[in-house]
Amino acid sequence: MAKDYDPQRLDVRRFAEEGAELAGQDALPRYRRLFAETQEEPGDRSVTWQARGELLHPHHVQPQVWLHLDAAANLPLVCQRCLRPVDIPLTVHRSFRFVTDEATAAAEDDASEEDLLALSRSFDLVELVEDELLMEVPVAPMHDTCPEPVKMSVADPDFEAAGGERENPFAVLGRLKAGK
């Protein structure tokens, strides 16, 4: 029953036909695009995921090929309020229906509320995991509660009256990163 599936060269239809499952736990740096969102400090961060194939309407002329994906990662980012490190948990729970080719996926995608992908005999599941997690990365990561109180200069009338030039937090961050 347990056949070997290569998550980077997945025969999606067979995976669905057999209702197979795959799971992985990979070091975060392996996901280069995701890792590039962080400060790229080596550590023991990991990305965990699991996938399950499903064939719907198996006796229909055209059964539907589905893949259900769960993925999670704890991404070390920089809080855009206090500029300290913050761990942002990312999670993905999505289901994808596979159609015959890219053109069909593109044509049907607008009309469908389902997430459509093109069938492949060597589908890169790891890339899909990374794509989906990347979409969950917040534009402005922040602590729920920053470790130390931050002076709310924006709401401070004295500050506004003084015409103080507030420094762009990204400029500050840039200097921090450059070690200046």
Ligand SMILES: [Zn+2]
């Ligand atoms: Zn913060």
